[in-house]
Amino acid sequence: MTIKDLAEKTGYSVATVSRVLNDHPHVSERAREEIKRAVDQLGFQINTNARQLKQHANSILVVVKGTSNELFAEMVETIQTLVDKTSYPLHVDYMDEDCNEVLRAIQLLREKKPLGILFLGGNSRNFRKDFEKISVPCVLVSNDASGLPFDNLSSVSTDDRQAARCAMDSLIALGHRKFVIVGGDRTVSDTGRLRYEGCMDAFRNHGISYDEELDYQGVRFSYQDGYNATQKLIANGRPFTALFAAADVMAIGAIRALHNNGLRVPRDVSVMGFDGLILSSFLVPQLSTVAQSAQEMAKRSVEILIQRIEQGGTACHESVPYSLCQRESTRRIDE
Amino acid sequence: MTIKDLAEKTGYSVATVSRVLNDHPHVSERAREEIKRAVDQLGFQINTNARQLKQHANSILVVVKGTSNELFAEMVETIQTLVDKTSYPLHVDYMDEDCNEVLRAIQLLREKKPLGILFLGGNSRNFRKDFEKISVPCVLVSNDASGLPFDNLSSVSTDDRQAARCAMDSLIALGHRKFVIVGGDRTVSDTGRLRYEGCMDAFRNHGISYDEELDYQGVRFSYQDGYNATQKLIANGRPFTALFAAADVMAIGAIRALHNNGLRVPRDVSVMGFDGLILSSFLVPQLSTVAQSAQEMAKRSVEILIQRIEQGGTACHESVPYSLCQRESTRRIDE
DNA sequence: TTGTACGCGTTATCAA
DNA sequence: TTGATAACGCGTACAA
Numbered sequence: 001m002t003i004k005d006l007a008e009k010t011g012y013s014v015a016t017v018s019r020v021l022n023d024h025p026h027v028s029e030r031a032r033e034e035i036k037r038a039v040d041q042l043g044f045q046i047n048t049n050a051r052q053l054k055q056h057a058n059s060i061l062v063v064v065k066g067t068s069n070e071l072f073a074e075m076v077e078t079i080q081t082l083v084d085k086t087s088y089p090l091h092v093d094y095m096d097e098d099c100n101e102v103l104r105a106i107q108l109l110r111e112k113k114p115l116g117i118l119f120l121g122g123n124s125r126n127f128r129k130d131f132e133k134i135s136v137p138c139v140l141v142s143n144d145a146s147g148l149p150f151d152n153l154s155s156v157s158t159d160d161r162q163a164a165r166c167a168m169d170s171l172i173a174l175g176h177r178k179f180v181i182v183g184g185d186r187t188v189s190d191t192g193r194l195r196y197e198g199c200m201d202a203f204r205n206h207g208i209s210y211d212e213e214l215d216y217q218g219v220r221f222s223y224q225d226g227y228n229a230t231q232k233l234i235a236n237g238r239p240f241t242a243l244f245a246a247a248d249v250m251a252i253g254a255i256r257a258l259h260n261n262g263l264r265v266p267r268d269v270s271v272m273g274f275d276g277l278i279l280s281s282f283l284v285p286q287l288s289t290v291a292q293s294a295q296e297m298a299k300r301s302v303e304i305l306i307q308r309i310e311q312g313g314t315a316c317h318e319s320v321p322y323s324l325c326q327r328e329s330t331r332r333i334d335e
Numbered sequence: 336m337t338i339k340d341l342a343e344k345t346g347y348s349v350a351t352v353s354r355v356l357n358d359h360p361h362v363s364e365r366a367r368e369e370i371k372r373a374v375d376q377l378g379f380q381i382n383t384n385a386r387q388l389k390q391h392a393n394s395i396l397v398v399v400k401g402t403s404n405e406l407f408a409e410m411v412e413t414i415q416t417l418v419d420k421t422s423y424p425l426h427v428d429y430m431d432e433d434c435n436e437v438l439r440a441i442q443l444l445r446e447k448k449p450l451g452i453l454f455l456g457g458n459s460r461n462f463r464k465d466f467e468k469i470s471v472p473c474v475l476v477s478n479d480a481s482g483l484p485f486d487n488l489s490s491v492s493t494d495d496r497q498a499a500r501c502a503m504d505s506l507i508a509l510g511h512r513k514f515v516i517v518g519g520d521r522t523v524s525d526t527g528r529l530r531y532e533g534c535m536d537a538f539r540n541h542g543i544s545y546d547e548e549l550d551y552q553g554v555r556f557s558y559q560d561g562y563n564a565t566q567k568l569i570a571n572g573r574p575f576t577a578l579f580a581a582a583d584v585m586a587i588g589a590i591r592a593l594h595n596n597g598l599r600v601p602r603d604v605s606v607m608g609f610d611g612l613i614l615s616s617f618l619v620p621q622l623s624t625v626a627q628s629a630q631e632m633a634k635r636s637v638e639i640l641i642q643r644i645e646q647g648g649t650a651c652h653e654s655v656p657y658s659l660c661q662r663e664s665t666r667r668i669d670e
Numbered sequence: 671t672t673g674t675a676c677g678c679g680t681t682a683t684c685a686a
Numbered sequence: 687t688t689g690a691t692a693a694c695g696c697g698t699a700c701a702a
Contacts, residue, residue, distance in 0.1 A: 002678095002679055002680085003679070003680070003681095004679075004680095012688080012689085013688070013689045013690075014679090014680080014681095014689085014690090015681085015682085015688070015689055015690075015691090016687085016688060016689075018680065018681060018682085019681095019688090021680090021681095022681080026687060026688080027687070027688085028687060028688085031687080031688085043468060045441055045442055045445050046445075046679085046680080047388070047445050047446065047678090047679050047680070048384075048442075048445075048446050048680095049383075049384045049385075049387045049388045049445075049446055049678085049679075049680090050384075050388050050678070050679035050680040050681085050694085051679080051680055051681075052384045052680090052694095053382070053384045053385050053388060053678090053679080053680070053681090053693095053694045053695065053696090054679085054680050054681045054682080054693075054694050055680080055681065055682095055694090067408055067411060067412075067429075068403070068405060068408035070403060073402055073403035076402065092429070094402075094427070094429050096415075106380060107380060107383075110380045110381075110382055110383070111382070111383045111384055133378060223613060223614060223617045224613070227617060252614070252617050252618070253617050255617075255619060256617040256618070256619060256621075259619045265619075278558060278559075279558060279587070279614075282558045282562060282587050282588050282590075282591040283587070283591070283618070284590060284591060284594045284600075284619070286591075337694090337695055337696085338695070338696065338697095339695075339696095347672080347673085348672065348673045348674075349673085349674095349695090349696080349697090350672070350673055350674080350697080350698075351671085351672060351673075353696065353697055353698080354672090354697090354698095356696095356697095357697080359697095361671060361672085362671075362672085363671060363672090366671080366672085381695085381696080382694085382695050382696070384694085384695075384696090385678085385694070385695035385696040385697090386695080386696055386697080387678095387696095388677095388678045388679065388680090388694090388695080388696075388697095389677080389678055389695090389696055389697045389698085390678095390696085390697070
């Protein structure tokens with residue numbers, strides 16, 4: 001079933017059929033109706049390979065790093081509704097967490113010929129290495145790209161460092177002095193490194209002693225890793241009253257590990273997460289966390305991308321506000 | 336940068352270049368090397384649109400219904416590793432929950448020309464309506480398709496009805512007699528309907544009275560809907576000692592709602608979920624649940640699909656075992 | 671072993 | 687308003 005078949009069945013030419021299919025003008029009402037009816041009747045489906053081979057498909061591409069990242073899932077939804085309001089078709093591509101998102105984008109660039117790309121998550125090393133091959137406007141979402149030398153790569157992110165520092169400040173204000181941190185692997189995750197540094201800023205400012213070796217665990221952003229890391233921190237035997245996890249999923253694993261060791265949250269240990277997943281507000285206790293504005297990040301990314309696509313201009317780098325949610329997993333302690 | 340350019344640069348013809356690109360025989364070592372070098376140097380990337388327009392790409396397609404379904408995410412990982420061991424390329428396509436997965440598959444069938452399709456989740460109504468247009472072997476995963484009249488549609492699923500019944504039986508064995516259920520919308524979700532019927536089976540068997548109107552909520556599988564539904568059930572004012580949620584995510588929302596109403600789990604109310612998400616074992620209290628064998632379902636689906644692709648044969652329908660996890664959110668009560 | 675030439679399904683540019 | 691036809695980039699008979 002091709003447009004050729006459609007042409008034969010309806011008695012029109014492929015050109016006319018194509019015009020109808022693409023809602024082009026210069027087609028008589030009668031032809032339009034007849035052809036549309038035939039499309040429905042015969043269950044015709046267009047071949048996007050052939051179409052994209054010809055067309056400069058004017059779509060927007062979203063490359064999502066990680067297939068089960070709740071924060072990204074929330075953002076994709078927002079992006080979808082926003083882009084739907086424009087005339088740009090949207091294409092979302094999910095990939096494994098430890099895939100190279102830039103190489104993947106280069107591949108998709110050839111296939112889909114999008115006008116611009118939105119990266120949900122990304123590793124600066126990958127960008128440094130291969131991004132030069134991409135020339136369409138791009139926006140890196142949730143990571144800052146201001147340090148990267150590409151004027152077609154904008155970014156919208158949370159100020160991870162400041163947000164983490166703010167979280168620690170709040171715990172310090174609650175009277176906490178002895179901390180452990182379940183964070184990301186600073187050698188591979190930009191996010192992990194920044195949030196770590198934010199914590200250090202707070203410690204330094206308040207003269208709090210902290211042993212990077214004994215009180216930090218750099219692991220993957222998962223329940224299990226959060227759990228394991230916390231087990232180790234407990235096993236180290238250094239007392240602590242507050243635990244900061246650089247992601248809500250790790251915080252959940254951490255709370256379970258604390259529980260298994262007879263430590264209650266927030267009675268014995270205050271736990272603060274990072275991200276502000278929807279899930280975290282349904283937990284018992286509700287998770288205190290630094291909430292990223294997923295909606296706002298998504299919104300600005302789309303706006304910036306479309307602006308760059310339509311009006312050009314060089315890269316810009318924005319950070320969107322975060323909000324500290326003091327909920328039930330943290331408490332004030334007496335000195 | 337096309338194979339034509341590549342041909343010019345190297346002095347060979349497009350045919351030879353194409354052969355090298357596809358690792359075909361009948362190419363001299365020298366030509367192979369020269370061309371491969373040129374590919375690297377010029378950063379050539381093949382145009383998959385053109386390629387797929389020509390080729391009957393011998394890939395396997397996975398259509399995932401729902402972008403943030405943890406259970407499916409687990410299965411995709413397993414599928415990926417399994418298919419990687421074969422020579423079939425794998426293509427995973429994620430779509431919104433309330434999209435028509437069959438129409439989407441038909442579309443992708445034209446684009447990617449896969450040898451077979453794996454459906455992760457699906458609505459029997461959609462299949463009944465449009466599946467006839469698909470002729471390649473398919474496997475519906477997590478829903479039973481034995482009632483559907485297609486001999487190229489196999490299925491691998493959990494026996495939802497029996498599993499739900501088993502869950503209720505276990506709660507009854509723990510002394511519970513007054514139940515409420517947070518389930519799916521039985522009019523749209525096959526899964527929701529089956530799990531509901533399983534509960535009814537148990538009630539009937541044990542002579543337990545149950546008011547479908549007052550004690551059942553049919554909602555979407557989300558935290559928020561689980562929460563809202565539970566609020567309503569509590570507001571109805573009918574006392575209950577056990578709550579069954581047809582999905583772990585709903586159970587989590589339910590627990591929070593109970594908590595907000597001063598009801599402790601499992602002290603005041605026992606809560607049992609369904610799915611066995613990884614998350615559920617990290618909660619406090621650990622969620623009692625009916626765990627589906629995600630791994631096993633994924634494994635059998637792949638096996639069946641490849642078998643059908645390679646050796647043909649008509650559809651088969653399997654159910655994989657579930658396991659009842661009595662953890663910390665349920666308890667025995669005294670009569 | 672290599673090259674020529676055609677066709678895949680579509681869109682777009684003409685001319686009618 | 688319509689139709690014939692040339693691309694798009696690639697794979698593959700078939701010929702050499």
